[in-house]
Amino acid sequence: MNQQALPLFEIFIRSKRGLDHRHVGSLHAEDCEQALEYARDVYLRRSEGVSIWVVCSSDITASQESDVASFYDPMDDKPYRHATHYKLPKEVDNM
């Protein structure tokens, strides 16, 4: 018997046409095709979606919040990127 763990797949579901696929969880499977079938069984038993993406977890490169402060730092000191930063008189504020 093959004792090697099956590869892990990340599952994304599009709940409705027009919406983005969203991550819903992960599962083990032999390959993409099988992962797709498992995902249908696990995540779509109650019409939760119209489309599934499966991605091998090892193909995902992820950043870590703690990785590099400079990756995220600059966001906080640039309030001018937000519409609310610009104070307009109330007569024209519905812009």
Place this chain on the structure above:
Amino acid sequence: MTENTAQTDLQLDNFEEKVANDQRIEPKDWMPDAFRKTVLRQMSQHAHSEVIGMQPEGNWITRAPTLYRKVVLLAKIQDEGGHGLYLYSAAETLGCSREEMVQALHDGKAKYASIFNYPSLTWADIGMIGWLVDGAAIVNQVSLQRTSYGPYSRAMIRICKEESFHQRQGYEATMVLARGSAEQKAMAQDALNRWWWPSLMMFGPHDSDSAHSGQSMKWKLKRESNDVLRQRFVDQTVPQAEFIGLKIPDKNLKWNEERGQYDFGTINWDEFMQVVSGNGPCNRQRLQHHIQAQQDGQWVRDAMHAYELKRQTREVA
């Protein structure tokens, strides 16, 4: 009837039913070729507009009047570059590569919004671009959030969210000028005089003369007509101009009590056609600059690719 055409009829019914029920069409769905072509043309035009639109604003980065205005302008231009990326990616879902789209732009086969063929002559123009050009773009883009092609609609939602600061910073910058010295106010008025009519042209020809409008409305790629959107822009912008004491350069502009909307003068469509067909003040310059930037950046892409190859060889070894 052959089996093939029966199949296509069924697919077409299915497609039309989705559109009729306000469902979005997604990349892997069957769609008529003409739909694919139209949405691709529209997304490519829109993407190119975001990117070319960085040029008239980029012209003022080094000459922004204060450090504050400079960082705001940089942040805004950075957004526009990102918006180009969202739209190119949306277009790529239909199997057209970025390289093909850029090549079509360089060959003059793909268009971009003709407003960016006007020069940004003074600092006040930067305010006008935010207030009027982005303002007009937002009116159009808010409507396009409900466009029938899924990836395009999602790109529009993201873009609208980010774009809201663009118009406000433009209006605020204009307000400062309009309330400043006589010279500053005159500069703002001069910029308004030059940007008003091209902004109205951004919505495209009148509904009765618009080549692609009818079919696009039927497919719900366009949700509202050129004239409806243009009117909305005029109605929202005129009070904003009045509030800061600037005068819209249109002697026929008048509130129409009966319609509850502004009447406005005739747009110079000859000028529009001239600019669209390549004879605006900056058409050649804009395209040349884009080609130059593409060429100047080639060594960076080459270097990154060479590094990647080297890295892969090391991994194998």
